[in-house]
Amino acid sequence: MVKKYWLVKSEPAEFSIEDLAQSKNKTTCWDGVRNYQARNFIRDEMKIGDEVLFYHSNTDPNAVVGYCKVVKETYTDHTQFDPDNKHYFPKANPENPPWVMVDIKLVKMFKNRVTLSAIKENYKLKDMKLVQRGNRLSVMPVTNKEFDEILKMGNIN
DNA sequence: GCCAACGTTGGC
């Protein structure tokens, strides 16, 4: 099976990589995704062992701040049934819940955070979905090359 | 805070 590579976005005010580092086993369920395209990636393509860039959005500076591994594959996102949860989805049918999630575990925080502007300046990364116009997906695929280039820029070693 | 670019909703 071929390993895939991903990028997930999170607003650090909601859930930052520091929060992930302090989570039990440095692992969290990636709940709250409410976009069908992103859901399809999570449900159909994210597999255990896939590697995931962790991106901070809506902050200053926006940046890839580390990377993770998928440690649990698609299962029901319980928050869709919880009226008190921000991501409550009243139309969710318990028989066939639309929203799923995976668990990701922190592998490494970057020494050098890879900012959005640095990504835009790197011609090797010009095709990343992240920097393409109008892209709002919170979960998106990246290529093996893009993933390696970001790790290099992050100076993980 | 602004606003472009989307995605979703709901009337028809």
Add this chain to the structure above:
DNA sequence: GCCAACGTTGGC
């Protein structure tokens, strides 16, 4: 099925 209105994302 169309499409206007509305809500959200997310960079700046």
